[in-house]
Amino acid sequence: MYHDSNYRVSYGDTDQMGVVYYGNYMEFFERSRTEMLRDCGLPYSELEKRGWLLMVVEAQCKYRSPARYDDLLTFSSAVAEITRVRIKIVTRVLRDGELLAEGYVVLGAVDRNGRISRLDPEFVEICKKYSLEEQA
Amino acid sequence: MYHDSNYRVSYGDTDQMGVVYYGNYMEFFERSRTEMLRDCGLPYSELEKRGWLLMVVEAQCKYRSPARYDDLLTFSSAVAEITRVRIKIVTRVLRDGELLAEGYVVLGAVDRNGRISRLDPEFVEICKKYSLEEQA
Amino acid sequence: MYHDSNYRVSYGDTDQMGVVYYGNYMEFFERSRTEMLRDCGLPYSELEKRGWLLMVVEAQCKYRSPARYDDLLTFSSAVAEITRVRIKIVTRVLRDGELLAEGYVVLGAVDRNGRISRLDPEFVEICKKYSLEEQA
Amino acid sequence: MYHDSNYRVSYGDTDQMGVVYYGNYMEFFERSRTEMLRDCGLPYSELEKRGWLLMVVEAQCKYRSPARYDDLLTFSSAVAEITRVRIKIVTRVLRDGELLAEGYVVLGAVDRNGRISRLDPEFVEICKKYSLEEQA
DSSP, X not given: OOEEEEEEOOGGGBOTTSSBOGGGHHHHHHHHHHHHHHHHTOOHHHHHHTTOEEEEEEEEEEEOSOOXXXXXXXXXXXXXXXXXXXXXEEEEEEETTXXXXXXXXXXXXXXXXXXXXXXXHHHHHHGGGGBSGGGO | OOEEEEEEOOGGGBOTTSSBOGGGHHHHHHHHHHHHHHHHTOOHHHHHHTTOEEEEEEEEEEEOSOOOTTOXXXXXXXXXXXXXXXXXXXXXXXXXXXXXXXEEEEEEEEOTXXXXXXXXXXXXXXXXXXBSSTTO | OOEEEEEEOOGGGBOTTSSBOGGGHHHHHHHHHHHHHXXXXXXXXXHXXXXXXXXXXXXXXXXXXXXXXXXXXXXXXXXXXXXXSEEEEEEEEEETTEEEEEEEEEEEEEOTTSOBOOOOHHHHXXXXXXXXXXXX | OOEEEEEEOOGGGBOTTSSBOGXXXXXXXXXXXXXXXXXXXXXXXXXXXXXXXXXXEEEEEEEOSOOOTTOEEEEEEEEEEEOSSEEEEEEEEEETTEEEEEEEEEEEEEOTTSOBOOOOHHHHHHGGGGBSGGGO
16 A cells, blocks of 8 residues: 655746756655655654664665646555565555556665664554555 | 855755745755854754754745755855854855845754853854854 | 644655754745645646746745644735836745744746736736735 | 765755665766766767667666765766667765765767667767776
């Protein structure tokens, strides 16, 4: 199951080609997974307060069609994979049902000192709500 | 005396009007004062390690002529005012000697807990190198 | 009368001081005035399609208290002044009624070639909905 | 052969984890390939003036170790693949020789109307200077 949220493209998101700058999709992905986690009942801000940080290990995006200024976009995210130390979240960017871009981010758990650690077990559990694996 | 540094405009700095997005000048100002402080012998990163943080209290920019993609800009900064708790830094953005924008930032000292504190006396002293007041 | 809209602070909006980077308030102001204009019935994207561009001439922000990651902010904008060639929009950033920052942006009308022109008369008219002057 | 350029991390590049925000590496990649193309004798700004636009089709980044505020980074780029319609550029981000991140961007040629077109033959030719394939 995918989690959907909305976002309005700002003027600052665009570049001189008249479309959203490609680098900004990474922030779109972040916004999307933040809302997904909030909907799971464990906001990322709360997770961080508990000392569980997530560091991006890998990110990818495929761009199909450009988003433009003032577009009302839909961000759609799901958990593609989750292990004891990593989580892979896929995100799609859509406008009126049309797929504009899609990609993924792999996040690894780190402690406050930046050392790799295990994911919070409660976090792993609640992420199942939007897990693609669970649907199998 | 003003401190000069250079900066190359990236594609990401532009917006769909084909010029540098107005909000990005604040980061330009930050880059400029960072290089000025480094030249004074006390990089801001070092100041922060000592526990002296500077929080922006006020910022202003007047835009005269747009900067464009790939422009090689000159940032020119000086200390307009410094008290025991605040410093006002003026910055100009130029391209080939032409003034594109100018503005200022007022910074206040805060400690690690975000409470207002006095500026590091060493910091106040070294800032005199680029003080406009000292030139009087 | 002020126009209110909401915004969720992203992780990308923050800096290493643990608060929203001061430069990002300029994009906040832009988002706020975009929503205000949409509510007036003339989205800025529509204005641009008609060939009426608005270039920022001056911007200022006073920072009172920092915004943080995941804060749900309220942006509150109104038209402080409008002449035949310029418009001054004031914007406040609030969190749960607390004023975090306030500032203004002065915009000047330019045509597609970047030359100063008069504001679209229809634009001037509809802006009265959120004009502070009209309230006198 | 790889092309090297330098970049100073700004405060605005960081996030509240105290490191460079992961999304900003896409702008780093852009800066790196811009300098590589300039060194080939055909700045991207010149290419755009001729009507040859490059649209990002795919981007990926693997993050190994975080970059921090005020780091002086080295961006290192090369052309991994070039066909008549697409170019794949790999970029590495290093600090004092240590690899912090690496990734690639695939760019497709589009005309001013956003339609897929062939790459400028002169562009293809000059890109050979930093082609990894040529070294075989």
